[in-house]
Amino acid sequence: MCSSxxxxxxxxxxxxxxxxxxxxxxxxxxxxxxxxxxxKLQTAVKGMKWPMGATYTHKALDQARAMLKFAxxxxxxxxxxxxxxxxxxRRSAFIVARFRKSGITIKVLPxxxxxxxxxxxxxxxxxxxxxxxxxxxxxxxxxxxxxxxAGTCPQVAFR
Numbered sequence: 171m172c173s174s175x176x177x178x179x180x181x182x183x184x185x186x187x188x189x190x191x192x193x194x195x196x197x198x199x200x201x202x203x204x205x206x207x208x209x210k211l212q213t214a215v216k217g218m219k220w221p222m223g224a225t226y227t228h229k230a231l232d233q234a235r236a237m238l239k240f241a242x243x244x245x246x247x248x249x250x251x252x253x254x255x256x257x258x259x260r261r262s263a264f265i266v267a268r269f270r271k272s273g274i275t276i277k278v279l280p281x282x283x284x285x286x287x288x289x290x291x292x293x294x295x296x297x298x299x300x301x302x303x304x305x306x307x308x309x310x311x312x313x314x315x316x317x318x319x320a321g322t323c324p325q326v327a328f329r
Contacts, residue, residue: 190237191215194230195223204237227257227293231265231276238274247274252311254281256289266293277301281308 188204189211202214234249241247249269266276278294278301291298305311 188241190234191218192230192233192237193218193221194226194233195221196226197221198226198229198233200233200237204241224258225253225255226259227251227253228259228261228265231269235265235269235274248277249274250277250279251293252279252281253285254308255284256286257293266295270295275301277303279303279305279311281305281311 188206190204191201191211191214193199193201201218202211205211231249238247269276275295276293278290280290290302294301
């Protein structure tokens with residue numbers, strides 16, 4: 171269960187949720203393997219540098235799928251794709267179709283106006299309205315991210 175009563179920074183929360191981070195452009199690199207350690211995740215994300223280059227979304231999606239390969243079968247599996255550009259290689263649309271068949275939900279958070287909405291919806295799981303959240307600028311990403319992550323939880327508890 172996801173809760174609005176978050177523990178202090180650096181603690182592990184929620185107990186059974188694991189998050190991994192990949193940074194991609196021309197290459198896709200694992201920044202953090204699947205973990206529930208919030209402090210480790212925040213430190214790694216703050217240390218990331220924009221790699222510049224092509225937008226090889228298909229490589230990032232393949233690497234994300236590889237991270238989820240050993241997750242327990244009964245766990246929800248969600249990939250959150252944050253991108254500021256159209257996929258350089260259009261293979262990502264075909265990869266997404268395979269993910270859907272395997273039960274992985276793909277949520278897409280495009281930053282800026284570089285990607286037409288029809289392409290964003292093609293990458294996201296259906297329905298598009300529940301799996302896409304737009305961020306016009308990187309500055310508003312923090313607010314959008316909290317809203318989006320709350321939407322990945324099957325139940326949200328407010329106390």
